[in-house]
Amino acid sequence: xxxxxxxxxxxxxxxxxxxxxxxxxxxxxxxxxxxxxxxxxxxxxxxxxxxxxxxxxxxxxxxxxxxxxxxxxxxxxxxxxxxxxxxxxxxxxxxxxxxxxxxxxxxxxxxxxxxxxxxxxxxxxxxxxxxxxxxxxxxxxxxxxxxxxxxxxxxxxxxxxxxxxxxxxxxxxxxxxxxxxxxxxxxxxxxxxxxxxxxxxxxxxxxxxxxxxxxxxxxxxxxxxxxxxxxxxxxxxxxxxxxxxxxxxxxxxxxxxxxxxxxxxxxxxxxxxxxxxxxxxxxxxxxxxxxxxxxxxxxxxxxxxxxxxxxxxxxxxxxxxxxxxxxxxxxxxxxx
Amino acid sequence: xxxxxxxxxxxxxxxxxxxxxxxxxxxxxxxxxxxxxxxxxxxxxxxxxxxxxxxxxxxxxxxxxxxxxxxxxxxxxxxxxxxxxxxxxxxxxxxxxxxxxxxxxxxxxxxxxxxxxxxxxxxxxxxxxxxxxxxxxxxxxxxxxxxxxxxxxxxxxxxxxxxxxxxxxxxxxxxxxxxxxxxxxxxxxxxxxxxxxxxxxxxxxxxxxxxxxxxxxxxxxxxxxxxxxxxxxxxxxxxxxxxxxxxxxxxxxxxxxxxxxxxxxxxxxxxxxxxxxxxxxxxxxxxxxxxxxxxxxxxxxxxxxxxxxxxxxxxxxxxxxxxxxxxxxxxxxxxxxxxxxxxxxxxxxxxxxxxxxxxxxxxxxxxxxxxxxxxxxxxxxxxxxxxxxxxxxxxxxxxxxxxxxxxxxxxxxxxxxxxxxxxxxxxx
Numbered sequence: 001x002x003x004x005x006x007x008x009x010x011x012x013x014x015x016x017x018x019x020x021x022x023x024x025x026x027x028x029x030x031x032x033x034x035x036x037x038x039x040x041x042x043x044x045x046x047x048x049x050x051x052x053x054x055x056x057x058x059x060x061x062x063x064x065x066x067x068x069x070x071x072x073x074x075x076x077x078x079x080x081x082x083x084x085x086x087x088x089x090x091x092x093x094x095x096x097x098x099x100x101x102x103x104x105x106x107x108x109x110x111x112x113x114x115x116x117x118x119x120x121x122x123x124x125x126x127x128x129x130x131x132x133x134x135x136x137x138x139x140x141x142x143x144x145x146x147x148x149x150x151x152x153x154x155x156x157x158x159x160x161x162x163x164x165x166x167x168x169x170x171x172x173x174x175x176x177x178x179x180x181x182x183x184x185x186x187x188x189x190x191x192x193x194x195x196x197x198x199x200x201x202x203x204x205x206x207x208x209x210x211x212x213x214x215x216x217x218x219x220x221x222x223x224x225x226x227x228x229x230x231x232x233x234x235x236x237x238x239x240x241x242x243x244x245x246x247x248x249x250x251x252x253x254x255x256x257x258x259x260x261x262x263x264x265x266x267x268x269x270x271x272x273x274x275x276x277x278x279x280x281x282x283x284x285x286x287x288x289x290x291x292x293x294x295x296x297x298x299x300x301x302x303x304x305x306x307x308x309x310x311x312x313x314x315x316x317x318x319x320x321x322x323x324x325x326x327x328x329x330x331x332x333x334x335x336x
Numbered sequence: 337x338x339x340x341x342x343x344x345x346x347x348x349x350x351x352x353x354x355x356x357x358x359x360x361x362x363x364x365x366x367x368x369x370x371x372x373x374x375x376x377x378x379x380x381x382x383x384x385x386x387x388x389x390x391x392x393x394x395x396x397x398x399x400x401x402x403x404x405x406x407x408x409x410x411x412x413x414x415x416x417x418x419x420x421x422x423x424x425x426x427x428x429x430x431x432x433x434x435x436x437x438x439x440x441x442x443x444x445x446x447x448x449x450x451x452x453x454x455x456x457x458x459x460x461x462x463x464x465x466x467x468x469x470x471x472x473x474x475x476x477x478x479x480x481x482x483x484x485x486x487x488x489x490x491x492x493x494x495x496x497x498x499x500x501x502x503x504x505x506x507x508x509x510x511x512x513x514x515x516x517x518x519x520x521x522x523x524x525x526x527x528x529x530x531x532x533x534x535x536x537x538x539x540x541x542x543x544x545x546x547x548x549x550x551x552x553x554x555x556x557x558x559x560x561x562x563x564x565x566x567x568x569x570x571x572x573x574x575x576x577x578x579x580x581x582x583x584x585x586x587x588x589x590x591x592x593x594x595x596x597x598x599x600x601x602x603x604x605x606x607x608x609x610x611x612x613x614x615x616x617x618x619x620x621x622x623x624x625x626x627x628x629x630x631x632x633x634x635x636x637x638x639x640x641x642x643x644x645x646x647x648x649x650x651x652x653x654x655x656x657x658x659x660x661x662x663x664x665x666x667x668x669x670x671x672x673x674x675x676x677x678x679x680x681x682x683x684x685x686x687x688x689x690x691x692x693x694x695x696x697x698x699x700x701x702x703x704x705x706x707x708x709x710x711x712x713x714x715x716x717x718x719x720x721x722x723x724x725x726x727x728x729x730x731x732x733x734x735x736x737x738x739x740x741x742x743x744x745x746x747x748x749x750x751x752x753x754x755x756x757x758x759x760x761x762x763x764x
Contacts, residue, residue: 010548018544065637140373249374253371289545306536
């Protein structure tokens with residue numbers, strides 16, 4: 001029985017870590033929603049696009065090479081360089097800021113003061129457009145992230161827990177790195193949002209576009225800043241998830257893992273995204289551990305597997321019943 | 337009056353000036369975009385390059401040029417059906433949808449339209465029974481054969497005895513991923529191994545629970561039935577928990593370069609089944625270089641030549657080529673119809689000599705298709721990834737599956753389908 005307790009604890013800790021990975025995606029959603037009232041459907045594709053761009057720039061891939069070759073009959077694919085990781089990251093952040101400016105210039109500017117559903121629909125269009133551009137720009141083949149990200153079982157935790165309990169816990173170094181990055185991001189974003197002038201301006205814009213404009217806040221600048229930061233967060237999420245599986249187009253589907261986190265943590269709370277992610281992660285991993293175990297099978301006469309995808313949503317829905325704004329979301333007050 | 341005459345003359349002139357050229361239409365339902373593009377690109381490239389090679393080198397097949405019509409599906413079943421509907425009117429001779437989901441949707445359609453469907457190593461396994469499935473062919477092998485070949489390989493590894501051994505099946509939680517379960521369960525009863533089933537939900541980006549369970553239960557072997565990102569994540573997770581790669585065997589849709597490259601050196605030693613030859617050490621690749629690459633005709637970016645999945649559709653193209661030749665021989669015409677193509681596929685004979693003649697000696701097994709058996713011999717081989725050389729290498733000969741187990745399963749499933757759909761048995 002003690003064995004099962006240890007296994008369950010290991011599953012829970014891994015759930016916590018996995019939840020943080022979900023939170024990295026959810027953070028981008030929260031930031032944009034909190035500061036502009038837009039549910040950005042394109043956040044997952046932004047993660048994909050950021051990771052594709054990073055790998056492409058670092059490996060010296062010529063953007064739009066297929067297109068250029070098809071039109072001009074050339075055979076260019078690479079510039080022939082491999083950039084240092086830090087330079088590639090800086091350049092990719094530049095691309096994401098440029099992307100934010102383009103989104104504001106050609107999309108959001110035309111949708112000021114529109115209904116949230118219209119803005120949401122616009123981000124759906126943006127997601128598919130970006131996926132197509134990403135494909136044209138960098139190709140659809142799978143790419144390996146070439147950054148010094150630690151990966152594999154953490155030997156220290158393994159040997160320590162083995163000494164204590166006679167069973168070594170498995171914790172992935174990648175998850176530990178993700179957890180540290182997520183904590184740093186949350187602290188930085190919370191300070192920025194709560195205490196900086198720009199952060200307060202972001203919240204004013206989110207409350208009411210017209211009211212913010214009337215007090216002299218530049219809506220366009222704010223949107224570029226927000227989308228730029230969200231692009232950076234998407235890049236971080238894309239890199240961490242891409243390190244697990246390579247950078248390929250199903251990376252955009254990580255959005256599906258962020259949605260229950262948002263439902264649970266609230267769309268407007270940065271710490272909520274992290275706490276929500278942890279609850280979802282632990283919940284789904286522990287539930288899967290319990291219902292797939294032999295002792296559950298002996299007791300109930302059946303076992304279940306592959307429950308994580310649907311259980312995360314069930315858990316989020318349960319929370320929604322009691323707190324529609326999510327655990328940490330702002331309470332919705334409509335005055336007549 | 338003058339205008340009418342002019343129009344008549346113009347029409348006659350145009351008709352004479354542009355005689356309808358015969359061509360053999362081969363649709364290619366490709367997925368170069370979307371979440372499965374990494375696998376879809378080499379598959380589409382290989383298929384197109386093979387037929388372009390025939391056009392360039394031989395002037396087509398039997399003197400008739402081949403027209404490959406590519407239609408992008410994004411690996412989406414609905415789009416695949418749309419592609420079928422959009423291209424079948426062009427005189428499509430045979431469809432290879434490269435998707436089990438699409439296959440299930442197309443089986444009733446092709447049967448009604450009289451167009452053959454070739455699902456090589458995927459699709460509905462029981463379509464191997466030609467008595468029930470007149471227009472569906474899954475030679476030279478199918479999923480259940482693959483499961484049996486994997487178990488046979490493990491039997492060889494264990495001196496013919498798997499009694500007391502444990503095997504975990506990590507599978508895509510879909511119709512495709514569930515295909516081998518029945519066979520593996522039947523073989524478990526015979527050989528006495530313990531089978532654990534570990535489904536992974538689409539797309540398979542997150543598999544921590546499954547690999548924690550593997551780490552706890554320490555099965556002797558892990559067999560994987562995955563596709564797309566699931567494969568790469570599973571191989572990385574196996575490396576993370578230090579599961580011995582030589583005891584990890586993927587199906588033939590879990591054993592391409594893009595499945596192992598993301599894990600880097602950690603993937604060294606991972607094994608996968610294959611139904612086709614690997615690498616470029618076959619004379620046909622010299623022809624591809626001469627007639628396709630050097631002439632700038634390579635499909636896509638031309639960077640997939642010799643990869644596992646590129647070779648697979650080179651092989652698929654070869655089998656289609658041979659079936660067209662057979663159909664032309666049977667009916668005595670070069671410009672064949674889909675119905676004639678079906679006859680050619682049903683009478684197909686592949687010999688070692690034919691493969692050698694076409695620069696593909698040993699690329700696949702020799703076999704015959706009959707009215708009753710649309711599934712061929714059900715042979716497969718095992719390959720292993722060398723992360724240093726970045727090559728897949730064959731580590732076993734092509735061997736047959738356990739037909740004593742598989743044939744009754746095929747018969748049971750196909751006859752149930754026949755009863756459900758009121759199909760009269762053929763081949764009597």
